[in-house]
Amino acid sequence: MTWGQEAVSNKEKNPAQPARAYETVLTSIEADLRAGKIKIGDQLPGERSLAETHGISRASVRDAIRILDAMGMVRTSSGSGPNSGAVVISDPAIGLSATLRMHVASRQLSVADIVESRILLETWAAQSADLTRDPARSAEVLRRTSELLEAMDEPGLDREEFHDLDSQFHVLLSSLAGNAVIESMMESLRLSISDYVSESVANDAAWQKIATVLRAQHHGIHQAVSDANGALASELLREHIQWFYTESAQL
Missing domain, CATH: 1.20.120.530 (GntR ligand-binding domain-like)
Structure with missing residues (x-):
């Protein structure tokens, strides 16, 4: 078997894993932070809005927010108003x-x-x-x-x-x-x-x-x-x- 044939064989045995749904939210938020569309102190869109924007379930959106919370990127709170939901804080x-x-x-x-x-x-x-x-x-x-x-x-x-x-x-x-x-x-x-x-x-x-x-x-x-x-x-x-x-x- 040649090197090329071996590479194809390995790829067939180990196909690339599909991206998890919540990763689309993380990637999008990272891009918006880089572009300055989202800044420290901003409130992220709600679960429903993010789910509709990315074509994923609200459960997947919640997974993304939990990850951002654990990373020290957002602070979450319930209720309504400018300080509710997920607010960008960035505490590395x-x-x-x-x-x-x-x-x-x-x-x-x-x-x-x-x-x-x-x-x-x-x-x-x-x-x-x-x-x-x-x-x-x-x-x-x-x-x-x-x-x-x-x-x-x-x-x-x-x-x-x-x-x-x-x-x-x-x-x-x-x-x-x-x-x-x-x-x-x-x-x-x-x-x-x-x-x-x-x-x-x-x-x-x-x-x-x-x-x-x-x-x-x-x-x-x-x-x-x-x-x-x-x-x-x-x-x-x-x-x-x-x-x-x-x-x-x-x-």
Whole structure:
């Protein structure tokens, strides 16, 4: 059998799968986003309208909307008015983190690899931070991260609240690099192992010891960023992330 005959034979054995009905909706919405016909804040047409436009069932339209919701592309709500139905929001971290969480759960992605990727992103962001690019915004970010540090220093703070503030702190600092993709990826990496982080510390006594060290590390990182010392901030972030992962893995 020649190569051409073999290719034809394989094609006959494995015919191309027909596109799922909901994919026509996704493709159409993507095209409209690219063309600027749909923008952030716009309300998508209703189920009936989309079904008639694409010649598919309303059930298939609902499948498409659920996928867009899971991807962080729309927010859905019931009722009527400009904020009801499916409204375009575009929150990339939601879709990325949900996907990563599932693959971490299936053990196709390891927590160690997620941690290593986070180190790469955060240290790059620290090295690339430029407080002079937008001085007003940089000052606002540093003010907000300083407030987060004060909140995390509260002795009565529980673990969940601490982790939430900690996540905001790291994402805000990474935003100083001015790269929206890196910022979203970094946030998604943190969210993808949030359950692992919260479950890795066995009890409150162990957590209090770890929290004391984390607080000191956070202040050191913040000071280095405020001083525009990217090299030091990068090294402190690397030590901070590696230390917590090592400590929690041993508990």
